[in-house]
Amino acid sequence: MxxxxxxxxxxxxxxxxxxxxxxxxxxxxxxxxxxxxxxGDGVKRRSLRLGPGGEFDRLRAIFATLDAAGHDLGDDCALLPVGGRTLAISIDLSLEAVHFRTDWLSFREIGWRATAAALSDLAAEGAEPIGVLVSLGLPGNGRGRGKGRPDPATEIMTGVGAAAQRVGARVLGGDLVRSTRYLVDVCVLGLAARPVxxxxxxxxxxxxxxxxxxxxxxxxxxxxxxxxxxxxxxxxxxxxxxxxxxxxxxxxxxxxxxxxxxxxxxxxxxxxxxxxxxxxxxxxxxxxxxxxxxxxxxxxxxxxxxxxxxxxxxxxxxxxxxxxxxxxxxxxxxxxxxxxxxxxxxxxxxxxxxxxxxxxxxxxxxxxxxxx
CATH class of the missing domain: 3.90.650.10 (PurM-like C-terminal domain)
Structure with missing residues (x-):
């Protein structure tokens, strides 16, 4: 057993x-x-009820402030009808010292983990991934680099690409900025015949x-x-x-x-x-x-x-x-x-x-x- x-x-x-x-x-x-x-009831203009907690209290306040500017908020993905199917979109931010530490994970692992977390939202909708977009924030002081060491940006993106390929998705683009600490912000897109x-x-x-x-x-x-x-x-x-x-x-x-x-x-x-x-x-x-x-x-x-x-x-x-x-x-x-x-x-x-x-x-x- x-x-x-x-x-x-x-x-x-x-x-x-x-x-x-x-x-x-x-x-x-x-x-x-x-x-x-x-x-599978289609895409309606509404927001879902959220569970308890300080994070979700803040989200409730944000949803109420957005009012008519918001669209179908509160689920794992945003859902938009596209030619008989539904486009599922989600975004997930991974931040150094909150979601990962560089002494625990390699930069490739950091990229993989951040991408997998975002792709998991597509899994929860029953969607097939088609692509990811990634914004990277990198310290400008060269932290993480050294003689003979690979560039953290290329290592992170190698991990991103490997995680995307694992589920049949492609890297479609992104952004690169200087930051006080490492951050990886991953947007994922997928298609669902019957979103859950x-x-x-x-x-x-x-x-x-x-x-x-x-x-x-x-x-x-x-x-x-x-x-x-x-x-x-x-x-x-x-x-x-x-x-x-x-x-x-x-x-x-x-x-x-x-x-x-x-x-x-x-x-x-x-x-x-x-x-x-x-x-x-x-x-x-x-x-x-x-x-x-x-x-x-x-x-x-x-x-x-x-x-x-x-x-x-x-x-x-x-x-x-x-x-x-x-x-x-x-x-x-x-x-x-x-x-x-x-x-x-x-x-x-x-x-x-x-x-x-x-x-x-x-x-x-x-x-x-x-x-x-």
Whole structure:
């Protein structure tokens, strides 16, 4: 048993939709004329309800200020109709000392990681990537350069190009500026026949997750403890664990497969399972009940640690009630990844997590502007 089989086999006898949910959502801003839309309902002028947190309080204020100037804000991608298909666009900024450190990652890894993070938003929409644009900020004092060393800009862009090629995309252009520290701002474009929003989940839908969670958090903890830095200082990370952190793989094929099989709502796990499940619940106007013991974990990671681990870039998806273990087996044959049911959507509001049947406080997701 690999620990990642569907939850219906791992957690017999209980259904997550019977669990109580705790409403942890602040009131979200959304134009009153529009409720949450179903996946594939076309592109409407509205903003999605957001989950709790200081970062999302700021976004609510920004959305309200933009008013009519904003268009369909709050999802993983901006969506625009183009000749019978939908153009999906997203942008993601990676900043030195916030998202990466140059003593932890090579410049190629920095470029790959920043690009994969942006491409993961396309995966969450079920989109096929077509191109990326990149803006680089580089210190003007030559930091990172030296005799015989390659230029950081070319190394970062080598990583960008490799990540883009991995999913069949091209580098289409960008910008280069002088900066006080390294930054990589990646805009991605893709096409979707049936985009999957965050807002389409319905009560009774199963909640599933791809892959295994917690590896990125385990690697980050090791790096913060001085293990696994570049050059082998403080010991080495296991190669698979280092790849999980330094070269994450966006789940493009998985997202497209799930979209074709009727996914109702989907989000990539960048802020942690608990945090992103809360965002999905808020956008869809449903409750989400998760059974912690059903969460598929990276080796050596506890379910609680897996639930708060960020930058995993796996997919959390609401599937129709009819989707079950046969569908999960077909998914694994098609993608090579496990797909595990960890809970269900309910008629309530907010996120509820149980551990052995006992309701627990959901671990917080990552927040750039946490309340003090």
């Amino acid at each position: 690999d620990g990642t089989q569907p939850a219906s086999r791992r957690c017999p006898g209980r259904t997550a939709r019977d669990l109580a949910c705790v409403d942890q959502h602040a009131a979200g801003w959304a134009p009153g004329a529009h409720g949450p839309g179903a996946a 929003r965050r807002s389409g989940a319905r009560p009774g839908d199963g909640v599933w997750v791809t892959g295994r969670l917690g590896g990125a958090g385990l690697a980050l903890a090791a790096l913060r403890a001085g293990r696994g830095a570049r050059g082998g200082r403080g010991g080495r990370l296991a190669p698979a664990l280092r790849r999980r952190f330094a070269r994450p793989v966006p789940r493009i094929a998985a997202g497209r497969w799930l979209a074709r099989r009727g996914a109702r709502a989907m989000i990539d796990i960048s802020d942690g399972l608990a945090g992103d499940a809360g965002h999905l619940a808020a956008a869809s106007g449903v409750g989400i009940a998760i059974e912690l013991e059903c969460v598929p974990c990276w080796p050596g990671v506890t379910p609680r640690a897996a639930a708060r681990s960020g930058e995993e870039y796996e997919l959390l998806v609401a599937m129709p009630r009819s989707f079950g273990t046969a569908g999960a087996r077909a998914f694994r044959r098609a993608t090579g990844l496990p797909l595990t049911r960890i809970g269900a959507c309910t008629a309530g509001r907010g996120l509820g997590i149980t551990d052995g049947g006992r309701l627990i406080t959901p671990p917080p997701g990552f927040d750039h502007f946490p309340a003090r």
